[in-house]
Amino acid sequence: NDYYQTNTQGHLIIGGVDALELAKKFGTPLVVYDVQKIKRQFQAFQNAFEKEQVDYAISYASKAFATMAIYQVINKLGGHIDVVSGGELFTALKAGFPAAKISFHGNNKTPDELLMAVQNHVGVIILDNFTEIKLLKRILKQTNTRVQVMLRVTPGVSAHTHEYDQTGQEDSKFGFDIRSGQAEQAFLQVKANPQMELIGLHAHIGSQILAAEGFKLEVEKLLKLVNDWKQKYDYQPRVLNLGGGFGIRYTAQDDTLTAQTFISQIVQKVKKCAQASHLKMPAIWIEPGRSIVGEAGYNLYTIGARKEVPGLLPYVAVDGGMGDNIRPALYQAEYEAVLAEKPHAEPVETVRLAGRYCESGDIIINKLALPKSKPGDVIAVLATGAYGYSMAANYNRVPRPAVVFAENGQAQVVVTRETYADIVSHDRFYQMEG
Numbered sequence: 228n229d230y231y232q233t234n235t236q237g238h239l240i241i242g243g244v245d246a247l248e249l250a251k252k253f254g255t256p257l258v259v260y261d262v263q264k265i266k267r268q269f270q271a272f273q274n275a276f277e278k279e280q281v282d283y284a285i286s287y288a289s290k291a292f293a294t295m296a297i298y299q300v301i302n303k304l305g306g307h308i309d310v311v312s313g314g315e316l317f318t319a320l321k322a323g324f325p326a327a328k329i330s331f332h333g334n335n336k337t338p339d340e341l342l343m344a345v346q347n348h349v350g351v352i353i354l355d356n357f358t359e360i361k362l363l364k365r366i367l368k369q370t371n372t373r374v375q376v377m378l379r380v381t382p383g384v385s386a387h388t389h390e391y392d393q394t395g396q397e398d399s400k401f402g403f404d405i406r407s408g409q410a411e412q413a414f415l416q417v418k419a420n421p422q423m424e425l426i427g428l429h430a431h432i433g434s435q436i437l438a439a440e441g442f443k444l445e446v447e448k449l450l451k452l453v454n455d456w457k458q459k460y461d462y463q464p465r466v467l468n469l470g471g472g473f474g475i476r477y478t479a480q481d482d483t484l485t486a487q488t489f490i491s492q493i494v495q496k497v498k499k500c501a502q503a504s505h506l507k508m509p510a511i512w513i514e515p516g517r518s519i520v521g522e523a524g525y526n527l528y529t530i531g532a533r534k535e536v537p538g539l540l541p542y543v544a545v546d547g548g549m550g551d552n553i554r555p556a557l558y559q560a561e562y563e564a565v566l567a568e569k570p571h572a573e574p575v576e577t578v579r580l581a582g583r584y585c586e587s588g589d590i591i592i593n594k595l596a597l598p599k600s601k602p603g604d605v606i607a608v609l610a611t612g613a614y615g616y617s618m619a620a621n622y623n624r625v626p627r628p629a630v631v632f633a634e635n636g637q638a639q640v641v642v643t644r645e646t647y648a649d650i651v652s653h654d655r656f657y658q659m660e661g
């Protein structure tokens with residue numbers, strides 16, 4: 228099983244470090260990343276593009292996990308990133324990430340955020356709606372700057388995935404609709420503005436996509452649009468940004484394509500469509516988030532209370548839950564978990580792995596086969612690296628966990644554990660009368 232590795236004592240290791248030692252040294256709940264796994268995933272996408280001999284950029288969708296440390300790693304690998312807020316942009320710049328390789332996304336970027344992006348010279352602003360075009364126009368005029376932009380269009384493709392994640396269909400809060408002519412209208416507005424350089428088109432069809440069909444359909448629709456604009460306006464985009472959404476393996480049942488297969492199928496489709504319409508081959512950009520960091524992340528918890536329910540599966544509770552991983556509660560997302568001390572031990576029972584938050588829905592895993600376990604045991608939930616820590620919250624005023632990067636047998640804290648002092652740091656006494 229390539230999900231996890233063990234050392235000679237049979238303990239789970241992450242980045243070459245014993246998970247029991249990580250738990251002991253840094254406490255639980257703890258988020259741990261195997262940095263080599265992140266690098267290997269990124270390089271798998273790079274190698275796939277190199278093989279196809281096309282211009283490309285891999286723009287890590289940092290909403291999946293956005294901290295200074297991950298921005299450093301992606302920068303070291305030569306990647307681009309996308310950010311969707313002033314907070315992500317601030318973090319990336321603080322980490323020394325080159326502004327020129329940042330794309331700024333979002334369906335409701337505020338005036339302040341757009342100004343921040345322009346003043347820091349981000350590489351591309353991905354325009355999402357007409358309000359934003361107007362707003363950016365004003366900011367560019369005021370600051371007397373020029374910026375590269377892309378148009379986010381909705382191609383009317385919704386990849387087969389969980390409904391919360393569908394963003395490519397026509398009834399979407401994101402992007403300009405192609406069919407109704409919004410995209411063309413936006414194109415004309417942008418082309419008329421000399422302070423905006425339209426470098427390409429963007430679309431994103433969904434998340435946790437397990438097959439290439441949706442992407443191929445997306446490519447067809449986008450290149451049809453490109454061909455229309457070439458005929459009508461003699462315009463051809465330099466970049467085709469196809470978004471992210473490449474699926475990962477959360478459990479042994481999940482079956483997804485490799486980076487290699489996704490990319491070769493997508494690129495070949497672009498080549499074919501471009502050739503058929505005599506279009507210049509554009510550079511292909513992708514925005515993988517989950518597939519870069521998802522399988523590299525582990526959430527370590529300590530087992531505490533156990534509750535039997537006659538006739539039903541027992542609850543085994545841990546010291547974390549929906550505060551550090553909301554995905555099971557929000558999307559019915561499924562995960563696997565193993566005991567850090569003996570991941571290969573034969574299961575003896577099936578339990579419900581419960582979180583510690585005051586909400587019945589805070590169940591991390593509904594059906595987990597486990598060897599004999601006891602309070603104090605460390606359990607590792609696998610493949611938690613995407614949208615786990617990045618969606619973490621302080622519900623019940625539980626401090627958010629620390630994040631550790633492990634690589635070659637070394638572990639480093641890259642986000643410290645929140646303290647109770649942090650929890651009240653923004654609270655102010657109410658000055659009551661009487």
Ligand code: LLP
Binds near residue numbers: 332394470558
């Ligand atoms: N590009 C755009 C424009 C996006 O909207 C997204 C994700 C991505 C790239 C990255 O998609 P990925 O490769 O990570 O699938 N919180 C949800 C996922 C929300 C995804 C939103 N957009 C979850 O936990 O499943």
